Amino acid sequence: MTETKEPWSLVRLKKIGDPARGFLSPVETQSDVPFKINRVYFIYGANDPKAERGGHSHLKTEQVFFCVTGQVAFHLDDGENQQDIFMGESPNIGLYIPPGVWHTMDNFSHSTVIVALASERYNESDYIRSYDEFLKKVSKHA
Numbered sequence: 460m461t462e463t464k465e466p467w468s469l470v471r472l473k474k475i476g477d478p479a480r481g482f483l484s485p486v487e488t489q490s491d492v493p494f495k496i497n498r499v500y501f502i503y504g505a506n507d508p509k510a511e512r513g514g515h516s517h518l519k520t521e522q523v524f525f526c527v528t529g530q531v532a533f534h535l536d537d538g539e540n541q542q543d544i545f546m547g548e549s550p551n552i553g554l555y556i557p558p559g560v561w562h563t564m565d566n567f568s569h570s571t572v573i574v575a576l577a578s579e580r581y582n583e584s585d586y587i588r589s590y591d592e593f594l595k596k597v598s599k600h601a
């Protein structure tokens with residue numbers, strides 16, 4: 460994992476193979492990602508170029524996202540630091556997002572497929588979907 464002052468970071472998977480035969484990138488729980496994987500889901504088929512997804516933070520769930528084909532932009536915010544990360548062309552590069560990070564996604568292409576690995580099973584009560592509530596939660600002065 461790349462160390463940054465922000466709580467999110469990039470994960471670089473092994474890329475095994477060659478251009479003639481193609482590549483293979485394995486993900487092993489708790490070593491290639493920093494948590495036990497309890498859920499996998501895919502996001503795909505966004506046809507509207509103005510489509511936005513996300514717009515929330517998590518209380519407990521840690522996730523790593525891989526854009527395995529197409530492209531996507533992630534907009535990240537921990538209440539203090541903001542960063543835009545564009546993903547595409549490198550399916551072996553993942554984006555680790557811990558709890559307490561407001562994240563939105565846009566700039567999908569029709570071919571975009573995102574593979575998400577998550578530390579928790581799906582639970583709507585793990586989501587904060589109000590930005591004001593998120594800011595109150597992460598504010599160091601609250």
Ligand code: T46
Binds near residue numbers: 498500514522564581
């Ligand atoms: C995240 C971003 C990047 C389930 O039933 N099971 C699941 O595992 C998930 C992830 C979602 N759902 C249901 C809940 C909603 O009725 O699928 C529907 C769409 O979910 P949501 O509006 O949360 O989708 P996104 O793309 O805005 O957010 C998703 C993840 O939910 C979220 O954890 O970090 O992708």
